[in-house]
Amino acid sequence: MKVLKFGGTSVANAQNILQAEDIIKKESLKSRIVVVVSALHGVTDQLIKAAESASQHDENYLQLIKNLEKKHLDLVKELIPVLDQSSWLSFVKKHFNDLEDICSGIFVLGEFTDRIKDKVSSYGEFLSSNIIAAGLQHKGLDVMWMNSAEYILTDSNYTNAKVHFEATENNLVKFLDKNKNRIIIAPGFIAKDEKGNATTLGRGGSDYTASIIASSINADELQIWTDVSGMMTADPRLVSNAKPIPEISYAEAMELSHFGAKVLYPPTIQPVMMKNIDLRIKNTFKPNESGTLISHQLQRSDIENQQIAVGISNMSDIALLTLEGSGMIGIPGFSAKLFQCLSHEKVNVILITQSSSEHSITVAIHEKDVYNAKNAINSAFEDDVKLNRIEPVKIETHLSIIALVGENMKSRSGVSAKMFGCLGNNGINIRAIAQGSSEKNISIVISEKDSKKAVNVLHEEFFESEIKQVHLYICGTGNVGKKLIEQIFDQNEYLKENLFINLKIAGLSNSRKMIFSDKGLSKNEYKDFNQNGEEASQEKFALEIISRNLRNSVFVDVTASSEVADIYEKLLKKSVNIVACNKIAASSDFQHYKNLKNIARNHNCKFFFETNVGAGLPIIGTINDLISSGDKITSIKAVLSGTLNFVFNNYDTKRPFSEIVAQAQKEGYTEPDPRLDLAGTDVARKILILAREAGYSLEFNEIKNESFLPEECMKGTVEDFYHVLAKYENHFKNLFEKAKNDGKILKYVAEFKDGKAKVGLQHIDPGSDLFHLYGKDNIVIFKTLRYSEQPLVVKGAGAGAEVTASGVFADIVRSV
Structure with a gap:
């Protein structure tokens, strides 16, 4: 029957x-x-x-x-x-x-x-x-x-x-x-x-x-x-990839239903469990689907190859009540008294956690019961509070309980670490933790606003580990931004198949428009972005990223804007990873630079800016590897401006210097204002960043800048700059001829040694590593304690939208 x-x-x-x-x-x-x-x-x-x-x-x-x-x-x-x-x-x-x-x-x-x-x-x-x-x-x-x-x-x-x-x-x-x-x-x-x-x-x-x-x-x-077609690995209203659970034990079903799995009323399980009667959940509207079998007779012989957990449940509208005080230590009866007064008020206790010092006990209840619970506890412990044995009951509201459930979690090491690690990496703060001795359930209490994010993070970690969903917020749609977006669309299938990463452009902004899509912008939506986007605001863009609170979020800055750099701190504090092509933050005052790195570390997120120096070349990464392995950098000598290298490689006095600079800008090698490159400002920022990454405390104003540009070039607009540049053609001819007469060539060189840095135009002889440097190539020569006689050299294309975008792309992949 x-x-x-x-x-x-x-x-x-x-x-x-x-x-x-x-x-x-x-x-x-x-x-x-x-x-x-x-x-x-x-x-x-x-x-x-x-x-x-x-x-x-x-x-x-x-x-x-x-x-x-x-x-x-x-x-x-x-x-x-x-x-x-x-x-x-x-x-x-x-x-x-x-x-x-x-x-x-x-x-x-x-x-x-x-x-x-x-x-x-x-x-x-x-x-x-x-x-x-x-x-x-x-x-x-x-x-x-x-x-x-x-x-x-x-x-x-x-x-x-x-x-x-x-x-x-x-x-x-x-x-x-x-x-x-x-x-x-x-x-x-x-x-x-x-x-x-x-x-x-x-x-x-x-x-x-x-x-x-x-x-x-x-x-x-x-x-x-x-x-619904049975119990699901998570609430399908929160997790689009939630999967039906084919079979589950009574104990697992009890845990999931207790902590919010709505498909089954918790007391339902007990009567049939006592008689070992199988319970099957089926879908009236899809009767041929198998549904979920809840049984004692599950065949789980190969436990090692099975999923650690069977499901995730969540319960909202939760409040925490905490009773604490030194007067509780070693004194029996406090817990009994607490539970007795809650029981008298018919307040259901959902979760309990107590510090090992017996200094405090915390219980989770339904938020609707807070008023009655507070009054009952304060009344019951009135004398203890007056005698300063305990503090008045503390109440926290707007919380949720998330429970990870599975019998296979028992005696499996690393489950808690995996759970807490993925939550921490996504900026989700845990307010309370409870785990039964049966090890079937790890329950956490978090802010209700993080509930959806937490469930998705855990579901991805424990049930969708084959493909990680990454939400990108890209700021900047200039030459580099456009190339980056093209690369993301072109390469995403490869990433899914080989690296198990799915990159979604969840937000896009430039100086005029911004647009958002949790599911990820399509190519057509990207193309229509400037017509369909809303009015842009960097502050609003940051707040939108924070409010959407999506898992595995990465903010990508491919601008040269100080306004964009100003929002980094706010995002890092919310555990949003940052990948920056923009050099302003890393070359700002040392304390701010250090603060950003500390915030990233303290909030378990990444702050990558490899493309600040050398476009896609692995320069900052090389420094980090050297320092991490215990080496010390003693000096750096480098040609760091693809723009200046392009200019001096192509300038032979047959064409005006201003024309060569204009060509470099047209081909996308320069900053939007070429004076940042030609005045050495950009190079100075780059050597500053390298010195800082090498472990030295250096400020921008401490860098000696030996500019070759006449002072008049720095005045007025970019258009005025080109007129003045043409006016000083003889100045540039003289620089070229003087080097040529000595059998040398001109290179704009950055140097760091003995804690000091300088940038400026130098005459380079044919025997130097800097001599054979063509087109827009960069070169960095490191001398370290290990590389003292034969230096470590990194050389290659150091400018251009394509290679810079690829460097940003690599940082994005590393950040997740």
Whole structure:
């Protein structure tokens, strides 16, 4: 014999009930069945609302009752043949007349007690089960209706009654032995106490009813038919990639349902678990899908190759209550006193954690119970507070509990580290932790605003480890930005297949427009960005990134803007990784530079700026590797400006110097203002960054800059600059000729030695490593304690949108 339960969505309307009827017919061919049904979807809430309105002397309760009556009359007309409808229409009308009389009494008295609440709310299941049974009878099936309230006996704890199992089991066994019908239809949720008063089993009680019946009659299987295909690895409303769980143990199902998995009412499991009865969760609207099997008889022989966890559950609207004080240490009874006063106020404790020093104890409760709990605790511990043995109870609200559940977690090392590590890397602060000795569950309390992010982070870490979703926020759509975006679109399939990374452009901004998309911008959305984006604001862009709070977020700065650099600190403090092509932050005053690096380290995020020096060349990475391995850099000599190298490699006096500079700008080698390159400002910033990364405290104004540009070139606009540059052509010819007459060439060189740095134009002889440097190439020569005689040389293309974008791309991949 099997027990089937159909929930509110499964019996929401006639169309859904017909689908349920098909399942009932098929199952009844296999074995005798008991079918437990809920009220029509939303009816219980409306019944209670009508009674509450009546208690507030609001005559709108009459209309609410009329609406519910019509809903049930319409159902009779749709499920029962016309010739047989009359008696059932009268049946519905009679019971709604009774309900209206009850509410009229509530209206007069202005009182709505829990006892009356149970009486009113019991009408939903009573009516739906009768109508469904009648519909099946008129289709010729061997059906009998059983009034659960006559056979399930409880105490008088109205709205959440406790079942008297022995008496209930005797009643149900006798009824089913006496009545041999193939199909028994019964209402869920409702019961009665020893005095015959209506009681209910709490919200979700229809599941519980089905479990009680299955346990009482030793059913072969309990089936819960709902609107999802079983229990999921996470709430699908929060996690788009949530997967059905094929099978799960009773203990695991208990943990998931206790901490918020809504598909199963927590008390449901206990009765069938005690009798080792399999429980299967199925989808009424996709009956051929296998659903989830909850059983003691799971085949889990190869534990090492199975997933560590089976699911993640979450519970919102949580509050933490903390009792602490030195007077608690070594004194028995504080915990008992705390739980006793909460129990007296009927406050359910969801989670408990206590410090090993016994200095404090923290409990998690539902936020709705905070007021009663606070008053009860303060009253119970009033004397202890006055004597300074403990502090007044501390309350934190707007929290969520996230639970990672799985029997395979037991004795597996590193599970907690993996859990806390991925949360920490995404800036999610944990307020409390609890783990049972069974090791089936690790529960954490976090801010409610981080709940969705946390569930997604954990789901990705434990259930989707094959592909990591990375959310990019790119600021800057100039030459480098455009190339970077092209590379992301072109290379993303490779990254997914080989590095298991999926890059999504979740936000894009330039100086005019910005746009966001949690699912990632498509190529077409990117192309239409300047037409469809909203007005840009860097401050607003940062706040949007923070408020969206997406996992694995990376902010990518491909601008030269100080305004953009100003938002780094705010983002790093929210554990948003930063990849910067922009040199302003790393070359700002030393304390700010150091502060940004410290914030990144303290908030478990990355701050990468490899492309600040040498575009895509591995220069900063090389320095970091040398320092990390214990080496010390003693000197650096470098040509760091692709622009200046391009200019002096191409200037031979046959074409004006200004024309060569204009060509460099046109080909994308210069900063937007070429004077930053030609005046040595950009090179000075680069040697400053290298010196700092090498471990030296250096400020920008300490760098000696031997500029070759006439002072007049620095005045006015960029257009004015080119006019002045042409005016001083002879100056540049003289520089060239002087070097040529000495058999040398001109290179703009940056040097760092003995804690000091300088930049300037130098004459380079053919024997130097700097001589054979062509096009836009850069070169950096490191001398270290290990590389003292033969220096370490990094050489290659050091400018250009393509190579710079590739360097930024590499930093993005390294950051995740």
